[in-house]
Amino acid sequence: MKNQAKRISDLLSPRQQRNWDWRAATNFIAGGAGGGLLLFVSIAGLEPDVARAAILLGLGLIAAGLTCVWFEIGRPWRALNVYRHFATSWMTREAVAALVLFAAGGMALLTVQPLFVVLTGILGLAFLYSQARILAANKGIPAWRHPRSVSLMVATGLTEGGGFLACVLAMASSTADVRLLAGLIALIVIRAFFWKMYLGGLIADGAPDGALKVLRDIDSKFVLFGHILPVLAIVAVLAGMPGRAGLVFVAGILVVAGGWSVKYALVRRAAFTQGLALLHLPARGRGPAGPAAKPGWKPISGTGVG
């Protein structure tokens, strides 16, 4: 009885969601990076062997994410219902994009024909965009449904893809030319911009206190390790510092790790539910009606809600 009462009281305020664990988070973490990587492989004009390695990595990341999420769903053997009972949800679109992506990616791996490589890249972007929209469609989680979460998820997926490409080039001892490195810096700056836009928007528009605390706590680390240090490493490479391949690799890893940590925080730790809100407390007995109540949220000026 005591436990039951505790559970009910838990529902008064926003609480961390408990249904999507690390397996679901892995789908967004690995899948998004894989989609971004495939896009950049399609436009980077890589040597065939390097392109094959990068495509294999991109497909592997997406496959790993989907496999993890397959282990999470309650009825995994019904997964094909997504195709058999076709809906218009973004999860359906993600599944369709993945199916076509693996077909095109398989052909790209075998032939390295530009047509298949480019098609794989476009589908990788479609997969990444679908994932961003899956989160944003969930109205029950304020940190996800914020309209700026889409641009953040796409930006970080693309940046992680650029980071992985830098790693692949460094490991293959292939030359990451100035344009690629400048492009990676541009991606890092764009991601930082969208991160700040997202966080600022979420604070301005309101979100559960718990979600804001998690995101504020990771802000400075994300900016430092995911943005400032990789940019410094790339600038050092461009300035001609020795150890070029190692620096590019480290920059790529930092970019990827930063993106993955923020996505994990977003999907798991900052995913607080909406909670309840009463626009008016009821009039009881002879007393008047009471003010609004919204436990777990900061008061919003002018509304009296808080």
Next chain:
Amino acid sequence: MTRYVMTIDLRRCVGCQTCIAACKGANATPPGVQWRRVLDLETGEFPDVRRTFLPMACMHCANPPCEEVCPTKATTRRADGLVAIDYDLCIGCANCVMACPFDARSIVHEAHFSYGDQPMPSEATGFDPARIAVSMKCTFCKDRIDEAAVTGRMPGVHPEVTPACVNSCISGAMEFGDIEDPRSNVSRLLGETRHFRMHEELGTEPGVYYIWDQP
């Protein structure tokens, strides 16, 4: 066009939780899962404090976000306004659980009973293995609503075709009926009182109205 909705008079609810018990009895929900809940909210600071009882369940929204995100069409909105789940189509991805701003849905991955692995006779009667590892929530007792379409009885008027929670409410706080029918009890109540719907700013158009005062 029929749209079944529920009205809950917050002035009348005494927090007895009889509706919770009635729901569990009617739907045999597993331990720890309550399709209907009554939240006990304390607000204010001494000496100006208030206690409010807030019955919550699926709001059967007109624009349900759970339906929008369902990848298999397992969740659908019926013509009469009820949001229903086809347990045989659901894959248990929990996307709808995340999409619901009312925390109305839950997934239970293994069969649990009140006293160990074996169900009590009452639990065995209502146990539905199709509900394991898929999304579930309040149905507005849709079997009763479907029966009304066959028998011609009126939900909200005749207890046999009215949700169990509404029938059980000892203070008459809960009413059920067709909001499109101007003669229904819910239309009359909503015309006579001040009310709101929760999280209306999210655009889901909930089908549960909370009454809080006289005009």
